[in-house]
Amino acid sequence: MFLEAIIVTIPLISMITSLFVEKKVYAKISTLFTGIAFLLSLYVLIFTNKEGSLFFLRFDGLGALLTSYILFVSLVIHKYSENYMKDEQGFKRYFFLLDLMTWNLLLLVLSNHLIILFASWHLMGVILYFLLTFNNRREHAVQAGRTALFTHRIADVPLLVAIVLLYKQYGTFEISKLAQMITTGPLDTVWIATLLVMLSGIIKSAQIPFHIWLVYSMEGPTPVSALMHAGIVNAGAFIVNRFAFMFPHDLYGLSFSFLIGIITAIVGSTLMLMQNDVKKALGYSTVGQMGYMMMEIGVGAFALALYHMMAHGIFKATLFLSSGGVIHEARRDTNIPRDEVYDALVKKEVSKKEVPTVFYGAITLLIPLVLVLVAHFAFEQDVFRYKAPLILLFFGWVTSAQILLNLFKIGKEKPLLTAFLGVVSLFVLLSVYVLMSHLLQTFVFPYEGLQEKIYERAFSNVPLFFLSIVLSLILALAGWTLIYFANKEKPLKIHLSLYAHLSRELYFPDIYKLIGRFFLRLVRILSIASFSAMPVYGFFHIGEPSGSFPVQALLLAFFIPLFPISLITSYLIRRFWIYSYPLIALLGFMALVFIHIPTYEPLYYLAGFTLLFHSVRAILSEGFKDSISELYPALLSMVWISEENHFVLLLLPSLLFYLLGVYARRLLQTDSFYYAGGLMEKMPIYSLLLVIASLQASLTPLMPSFYSFFETLLKSNVFQMILLVMGWFVLGVAIALSAWRLLHGRPRDDIHYIDLLRR
Known part of the structure; x- marks a missing residue:
């Protein structure tokens, strides 16, 4: 060790x-x-x-x-x-x-440890954000980093809920003990955790429609793109293999992964063909490959997905590291040939063939099928024992046929030699693929027989798998038909319109922009108290109250504010923030010393709503005083739910923001997030403290503030958990949108930047 x-x-x-x-x-x-x-x-x-x-x-x-x-x-x-x-x-x-x-x-x-695992899972998105925004003067790089950060935070939500559910059911954070307990005595609700784990892996692995963060993150340095495509986007294969012991009891997660994987593989591979940008084409190629990986997971071939992850990662990292040279070479060459897809679908140009199409059809359909069967029988004699290998055989056959078809296009002058070399290469590739899958099964699975149980569970939902296979077969045949008619003198009229839609990437970027605008508009509406007060009164009628409303709760709510009293506290901090914040924090601490927090069920719902409400309002923060005025009631609302007094831990993030805001106001003569930029370049120490304060405020795992939040989750019921997790997500979005604006952009010429500890 x-x-x-x-x-x-x-x-x-x-x-x-x-x-x-x-x-x-x-x-x-x-x-x-x-x-x-x-x-x-x-x-x-x-x-x-x-x-x-x-x-x-x-x-x-x-x-x-x-x-x-x-x-x-x-x-x-x-x-x-x-x-x-x-x-x-x-x-x-x-x-x-x-x-x-x-x-x-x-x-x-x-x-x-489940918490350490979740902390690393979460911090992966945070560190990736700073790598993607390395060129912090470029607005496109910063925007791509934010998109990646938001998507990764969305992926954190289902894993966080799964960890809470697993701990509540089994009472341990140790993964090895959890595996033993689930293996020997599984509960009927394990399928909920497997579905959540699978959903988290799907989102981080850039499956449709969560693929935009990967494709539009090319503004970062090329080595960062290589790291992202080689390791980070493959996270889905790891997280599923780590929790493989739960999937013999899965109900919907595997089927969902298979269906999403098919859609992603087809859409990603198709959109890859439409790109004229090297890095973007590689990005969509990765999306398609991640779709294949999730398909393998969906049929229960976890070890095969792991090998796919590593093989594709090394290959794609190499492509990205060499893409810079290709781009520089293309810039020197003005006579770039048109893309074959463009020629076929728009220009209707027909390539000359010396060999009949029937020959190509026979070779590309029959030989790959024989090769796939031989490769599987050579290394896995019981290939027909389970249905999962049959599904992989089918997709291996379709993919191999497409590979040979492309080879014939390249080497049509010598079709027999091209066919021979393609067949040999394809057989070697398939043999290694099957062999590595067989070897890794015994290497990575925690106990013998797990693979067989996962195979059986993967095909428990037979209608969905049958429908997915039929759908994929129809789409593959439709694609081949379109390619065939594209080479005719009178192509189908559908080609031009199909090319137009695909060239717009099926409008996914436009949909993302519309969702972003709608979200900001919704935030502005929800930030108005009159629209948000109505649900609060409903929370008081959920469940049976433990007694009459405690009077001390009303008194304490003025110092540890809950909605709607929190609006008064928020206004006072915003109006007199330098003078009022220390006094309000001191009064809150003294109130907790003399007044005991009562146990009253409706107050728990109200506290969760307060966190969500002020987190939503924090998105609209334009300066330190606005941010502090929302952070204070949002974070301290969890004091009402925690069994222990975590006032200091929850006060720490807003206190750090207060001190940094006072320094910024003294130096820059304003506390606005929009006034100055480029602090990461001019004031690195200050920027580091701002990042630490932001991670504390957004309840990042392993930060002191997260301890209180997670403890609150463990004692909450389902509805309270929904409120708290939604508040956790929105709070992180608010911090990234507001406070981190100071870090990026071009520094102003009319400001004399003075870093902390540097005079």
Whole structure:
């Protein structure tokens, strides 16, 4: 266990060295440390077969395999970035974030504690935001980073709810103990947790319609794109494999994954063909591949999805790292040939063929089917024992036929030689695919027989799988038919309109913009108290009250404000924030010393509503005083639900914002989030403190404020949990939209920036 502990610690040591060395030296040290960690992980993977635990970490087959994979990808990106990023401003910050992401991913795959797992799952989106916004002067990069952050926070919600439900049912945060308890004595409600875990993985793996964050995140540095496509977007395969012990009891999660995977694979691959931008085409290619990966998960082939994740990740990282050279070469060449899809669908240009179409049809349909069957029989004789391999055979056949069809287009001058080389290559590819799937089953699954149980459960919903297969077959045949008629002298009239819709990416970006505008309009409506007061009175009638309304609650509500009294507190802080905030906070602390919080069920609902209501209003914050006026009642509302007094922990985020706001007002002569920009560039220490305060305010896992929030979730019922989780999500969105505006953009020429501790 000593080596395993060192592997996890090495990225932390690398980050610490950044404080003492020059930026170019730190880049080389960071690469060296990552290489050492990779070699150690490879030694553990190959020569150590024992499972073990250390504190909150667990070193099993899945963790050891993915540790080596993560460190290998990170090492390649580190080495590439040394030269690629050397002239960029913030060179040291980039390598620090790269080390931080590596360490966070190691914690994710090795965690044996549900809270640590969720913290790493959540922080993955936060760190990705800062990597994508590395070029913080570019508005498109900042917007792409926000889209990625919001999408990842949406994905955090179902996993958080699943963890709360699992702890309530089994009373443990340790994943290994949870696996034993579910294996020996599962409850009837396990399927809810499996569905939530699957939904979280689907969203983070850029499945339709949550794929925009991946495709439009190309404004970040090219190595960041490589890291994102090689590791981060593959998170769905990991999270499902980590909770594989629950899926023998699943009802809907596997079927849902299969259906969404089919749609994503077809739509993503189709939209990839329509792109004339190299990086965007690679982005949609990844979306399509993630669809295939979720299809494999849907049929129960978890180990195959894991191999798909690693093989595709290494391949796509290589493509992204070489895409820069392709772009530079294209800029020098003005005679770029038109895309074949454009020629076929718009220009109606027909390519000359020397071989009849019947020959192509026979080769592309019959030979791949034979190859797929031979490859499976060679390495897995009981291929027809379960239905899952049959589904994979079908899609392997369709995909292989498409590959050969494209090969014939390239080598139509020598069709026989092209057919021979394509057949051999395809057989090798399929053989490795099947072999790795078979080997990984015994390597990553926690106990024998789990794969068979998952296969059986995957096909318990036969009508949905049959419908999905028929739908995919119809779409594949329709695509081949359109391609066939596109080469005729009189193509179908549908081609031009189809090309128009596909070239607009099926209007997904436009839909996202409309949703964003609608959300902001809805926030403005809900922020008006008169519209929001009506549901509050309904909360008082939910459930049976424990007694008459306690009078001390009314008195305490003036100091630890609940809606609608919280509106008064919010107004006072906004109006006299420098003078009123310390007094209000002091009065709240003194009130808790002398007045005991009563146990009254309707107050719990009111507290949850207060969190949600003021989190919504915080989205419209334009400065520190507006933000503090909403943060104070939003966070302190959870004091009413917590069994223990967490007043100081919940007060800390708004207190940090207050101090930072006072400093900004003294320096910039305003507390507005819109007045100044570029603080990350001009005031790095201040920006770091602002980020820490923001993470505290948004209840980020492992921050002190999250402890109180999670404890509140554990003692809440279903309706209270809905209110609290919605408030948690909206609060994070509000902080990212408001306070982090100061970090990005171009610094103003008329402001003399003075950083903390630098005079």
